[in-house]
Amino acid sequence: MELFSQNKVYDFMSKRNLFVSISLILIFLSLFSIFTKGFNWGIDFRGGIEIQVRFDKPVPISEVRKLISKEFKGANITTFGSPNEILIRLNVDQVSGDVQKSLGAEVKKLLSPLGNVDIRRVDIVGAKVGNELKEKGLKALVFAIVGILIYVAVRFEWRFAVASVLALMHDTIISLGAVSFFHIEVNLDVLAAVLTLMGYSLNDTIVVFDRIREQVRESSIRDLATLINDAISKTLSRTVLTSLTTFFVVLTLYLFGGEIIKPFSFTLLVGIIVGTYSSIFIASPLLIWLGFRIDDYRKRLMEIEKRKREKEKMRKMYEGGVV
DSSP states (O other): OOSSOTTSOOOOGGGHHHHHHHHHHHHHHHHHHHHHTOOEEOHHHHOEEEEEEEESSOOOHHHHHHHHTTTSTTOEEEEOSSTTEEEEEEOGGGSOHHHHHTHHHHHHHHHGGGSOEEEEEEEEEOHHHHHHHHHHHHHHHHHHHHHHHHHHHHHSOHHHHHHHHHHHHHHHHHHHHHHHHTTOEEOHHHHHHHHHHHHHHHHHHHHHHHHHHHHHHHOOOOOHHHHHHHHHHHHHHHHHHHHHHHHHHHHHHHHHSOTTTHHHHHHHHHHHHHHHHHHHHTHHHHHHHTTOOHHHHHHHHHHHHHHHHHHHHHHHHHHTTOO
8 A cells, every 4th residue: 555656756855944943943842841841750750659549420529639638638639531530649758657558448438428439559659769760761761772873873874873863862852842741641651652652763764764775775866865855755655654553553542541541642642743754854854964975875885795795705715625
């Protein structure tokens, strides 16, 4: 199935300044939101206690707050997806160690005047553990970026590697900016989503870069912008179809997967859109600005092929007993 004809070449590079300008604006807005609004850190990173309860019928949240405040002062209480589901957040220091062991039963007892209540989950994370998870999550992102840089540099060349990492940083910043702006809770699921979209975006970018490398080898085109347009046009149907199928799957998760999975699916939704956009409009133009030259790359490829032929010739000579 093809959405776009491979015989038609679309002129993406003539609009590269426009696309990069849009991206710079989005990055600026994302960083502004991150540094002014910050993140809505979940229990995984800030530490604390979360209790999810479900009533058999909708209950006034003011009544829940009134009953909970009798035992736990300063509790943060919100609805969780539906009027009969409530999320209660407490600081760890608000609850003694003895009460933590039977916290679910204690909350159920407090809320029993409002009707039948079911304790869906009780999550307890210490502040120290939360800080450790935050540090390890940041290290995971850094190691992933460094690993990608090394992999692409070995497989292609350093300009491809730098362009890939810059495109990944573009995708990550904008995705995190959306998470900050819409006040999405940042938990381990969101971290997993960010790492997933990094892999997804890189895969899309590598497909385009691989096609560019093939065009350098096989075509006689000498102008880099023209060659990139040709390579992107030939992979456009594959890129869009892959992104659309993934997008609809994640959209289904977001709409019908429940509140717990929404932070994960929201981050992926934004990441899929931004990652597809960057693979087409950002990563490839960066090769031009980084000074990639077709003639130099072709000479390098010819030298590599020459060394391979010489090694093969020497191997055959040794096998034939000729030294």
